[in-house]
Amino acid sequence: MTSLQLSAQEEAVERFLDAAARGDLVQVSTLLSHVPSLINRSGHSGWTALMLAARNGHYDVVEALLSHGCDKFSVNSSSQSAYDIAKFWGHRHVSNLLGRTDGGGCQRVLPGSDLHQQENYFSRETLDRLSAKRTDKVWLEDRRSDPDTVYLLFSSLSPMVSGPREDDGAGAETKLCRFRYEAVKDLLLKPATVLIFLGVEKRKKPSSSSSQTAVGVQEPPAWFAINTDEDAVELLKRCREKSCCFPKTPNRDLLKLSEEEAGVVAQARSVLAWHSRYSFCPTCGSGTGLEDGGYKRSCRNSDCRSLKGVHNTCYPRVDPVVIMLVIHPDGNQCLLGRKKIFPVGMFSCLAGFIEPGETMEEAVRREVEEESGVKVGPVQYVSCQPWPMPSNLMIGCLAVAMSTGIKVDEDEIEEARWFSRQQVIDSFRGTRPAFTVPPRQTIAHQLIRHWISMNSNL
The missing domain is CATH 3.90.79.10 (Nucleoside Triphosphate Pyrophosphohydrolase)
Incomplete structure (x- = not known):
């Protein structure tokens, strides 16, 4: 390339940048129609036409440059984009235009909304929570003593689990220890025990060939979680498995559960953690009592203002x-x-x-x-x-x-x-x-x- 050709190109760049800085939309459009490659060129300062137009608040020039597909994510030597520049100089109408996510370069950086959504760990809903049943004391009492009901034992917010046995092979998962009513009914009578209703096992969808629902179908098993301050060593004696334990490092050990059981633990541990922090009313300092299957605590002080209206201190927090x-x-x-x-x-x-x-x-x-x-x-x-x-x-x-x-x-x-x-x-x-x-x-x-x-x- 000759020096004459090089200087001609440099001159075109300078004219283009100058037009953008002055807000001369006609000249910007004319130069682009003859030399489209000018769109993202920068001068000696590292500033592009978009940056210069943004600096001076020339909305129509910025809009035209974006419509021609300019790169609005490029930055100058100070790591400033056109968006940064417009925002710094107070040109809100320009910064709003540059900040939109519906066009320009954003689509090549961010994906569309039709990509497969990943199911994340701790997210699987194995149980039907049946939240409407939490206020039904008679129904809950009946389910607590049902022989098919499943209880999970927690100590210091850690669930009792059984580790893989030697004959399980590599990659075997940690499993929750499940108990029946007879094995835990003594714990339910102790005042320090916290009991929460988790839900019932989800029914499998009936076959389309079924013409009617069977009479007398048994309700699916209910699940409860218990957190107790009983000695952990004594609690472990209730389990028949020799490899039972309470994980000491939940951030690591709870990641060894199956996807199904991890979802149950996420629900149980979060609610139990809330109970451990809200034994007393944050409004007046009085003691609180557990209600609604473990999903509400109410102040025992009848004069407390938390009993009037809706207060988020009464319900589990996220x-x-x-x-x-x-x-x-x-x-x-x-x-x-x-x-x-x-x-x-x-x-x-x-x-x-x-x-x-x-x-x-x-x-x-x-x-x-x-x-x-x-x-x-x-x-x-x-x-x-x-x-x-x-x-x-x-x-x-x-x-x-x-x-x-x-x-x-x-x-x-x-x-x-x-x-x-x-x-x-x-x-x-x-x-x-x-x-x-x-x-x-x-x-x-x-x-x-x-x-x-x-x-x-x-």
């Missing part, structure tokens, strides 16, 4: 947490971080609690920027996961980064890095792993796999 996989503007990298408590080499998605009066999307943006310094634009919900440690709901999202510079908050995380798609694939497959992937039972694992599955056969 703490919402956003957990997000942040995708690089180029669509081929993701942001992962690690805490000091993580196993060596493991990186995971960033996460944080949603604050009062905050939307899910804003919580994602705030937490990512606080922990890593990266600014986030579009956010897309993927799936959620109950996480009974003790009672969180993990709301899984994908988010598109609007800046790429990383500055970690060392009080929150130890390190954060961008990993390429190939590095993530290699880590899943165990070939030249750049990091250790979170366990498959975590929503972080599923979010990362979800992203990889967009364009890979993994």
Whole structure:
């Protein structure tokens, strides 16, 4: 290429950028019609036409550039996107346009809504909760003493489980120990025992060939969970299995249950954890009593204002947490971080609690920027996961980064890095792993796999 040709190209770029900065829509459109490749060119400052138009609030030029398919995720030398620039200079109408998720480059970064939704661990509903029956004291009393009713024993919020036996083979799962009424009826009489109704086993759908429902069909077995302060060693003597125990590290040991039993534990442990924290009324400090099959506590002080109207202190709480996989503007990298408590080499998605009066999307943006310094634009919900440690709901999202510079908050995380798609694939497959992937039972694992599955056969 001759120096004359090079200078002509440079001159065209400068004219194009100048027109965008001045808001000259006619010249911008004319230059693009003759040289379409100008659309994403940048000047010596690293600023594109979109950035310059955003800086000066030229809405019609920004709109035209987006309609021509310009890259709105590119950043300048200060890691600022056009969105960042418009927002900084107070051009809200322009930043709102750039922040929309319904067009432009977002579709090449975020997937459509028709992808297969992953069923996450702790999410399977094995039981029909029958919430309408929780206030029916006669029905509950009858089910408690039914010989087919199943009881799960908890000690310090840990369920009694039986580990794999030697003859079970590799990969055998931990199982919940199940008890009948006769084995636990003495515990039900003790005042410190907390009993919650979990539901009844779901019926299998009747065959389409069945012309009528059989008369006298027995009701499916009910399930209850018991948490007691009885000595754990004495409780273990009630189990016939020799390998029974109460897991000491729930974050690890509860991930060994089957999908079906994990869902039951998520329900039981979360409600029992709430009972352990709300023995006294948070409004007046008086003692509380258990009601509605374990799904309500009421203050015993008849003058307490919590007995008038609806108060969320009376019902089990769920703490919402956003957990997000942040995708690089180029669509081929993701942001992962690690805490000091993580196993060596493991990186995971960033996460944080949603604050009062905050939307899910804003919580994602705030937490990512606080922990890593990266600014986030579009956010897309993927799936959620109950996480009974003790009672969180993990709301899984994908988010598109609007800046790429990383500055970690060392009080929150130890390190954060961008990993390429190939590095993530290699880590899943165990070939030249750049990091250790979170366990498959975590929503972080599923979010990362979800992203990889967009364009890979993994």
